[in-house]
Amino acid sequence: MQTGKVVYRHSVVTRLTHWLFFIAFLALVSSGLQIFNAAPYLDASDKTDPARRVLQIYAPADNVGSTVIFGHAFNTTGWLGWTDDGMGGTTGRAFPGWITIPSYQDLADGRTWHLFFAWVMVFCGIAYVIWGISRHDLRELVLRPSDVPKLLPMQLYYLRLRKEPPLHGKYNPLQKLAYTLVLFVFAPLIVLSGLALSPSFDATFPWVTVLFGGRQFARLWHFVLMVALCGFFAMHVILVAMTGLRNHITSMITGRYKLGAHDGVGI
């Protein structure tokens, strides 16, 4: 085995875009929640339609925060609906000040941040994919039909129901599935659903808004995709922490990675 051997794992473009993705992702989520707060409800429709409301976060009374999902109300006082106002007090506000940029209600700045970091994300994504294709790096990352039978054994290994992971290359089949979904499904869809909210973009490419079921529905998709990407982000951080935090972070800064027992199997 090659355990302990240090290999050059991440190219400079991968490392640079990784950290830019990270900054842009944090900025986009926190400014996006700021924007959400200006109209804290999501409808599965084109125009605003309370009859087709999927989610609403509001304060039915002072000091009460409520989150309504498909008509079911949950008391979320302190977390959602009635939260910190970002200035030391509390107020009727969907997402709390500690998670929005800026902390207090400011739609204009939220939009400025969101519309800037959206471009950072898009340009990083394009650079990453073009670089990955030209260097054949993406081959190791993209899920292939031959990986599909290995998905279940890999999951069993993660659940400790199986001793050894299935044979795999630089990335295991579940990693490939996650990265492929994020890079080629979730990321393009979150960009498109965001653009579908733009009246000018809608005028030029009306089929995009139609594809998402209308403007308000696109807003709902945009939100759902954000939640999905947050889920990926959380899993990513947890797995990185569990499989050698220091080694992973070092490799994402310097490019050099110390091989573990199961790394590089099948390369």
Added chain:
Amino acid sequence: MKRKLFIATSLSAALAGCGAIGTKLAENDRIRSILGAGETLDLALIGTRGLVREYAASDISAQFPINSFDTPVDAVYTHLIRNAFASFRLVVDGMVDRPLSLSLAQLNAMPQTTQITRHDCVEGWSAVAQWSGVALRDIIAAARPRKGAGFVVFHTFDRDANGVPYYESLDFSQALHPQTLLALRQNGAPIAPDRGAPVRLKIPTQLGYKSAKWVRHIAVVPSLAHLFAGKGGYWEDQGYQWFAGI
């Protein structure tokens, strides 16, 4: 275990710190102007190239929210309401060869166009309504802008609580867009006082704050720099994007 607790604590502290740093950065004018590059890209790469979708009468929203300042209460506007806008004149001047002063009757006598379009608010909501009136490009054409004119500015009767006037501006590609309308009627009835009577702008390719209510004066100007805070509109002066197409 201690190490994991330490990592968890530092991660939460880092996240909370991020928020505070983000707020500090958001308040920095230099950062704000750098982040403004997003708008430049939006205008260049998205712009406004097509026509927005037109809806059927059955799509018209039962409720159309009002999201503006209160109906003007100054003497001039109150007087206009009292005489049913008989003394109203829409002034078109600035860098034009033929300045205009149009009465409501004259505006109504011009060729009328009707659109049922979706109004998208910067806050996120949308409502569909029917708007009828004069295509802005017909008025601009009648006034004959001179060479060097860059923007069309809309001055209104509207004022915020501090008395700061509401104004808006479009460049010529936006002003001459076939769906940019000086609306005289909403859902078939004359524009109501709280909806911008007698004349309001309706530009369905951009977010709602562009569609100025209570328009009284259209000025063709070379640049926006000398107007108010210089950003081309009431909300733009407070940090909102001049290009409200996204």
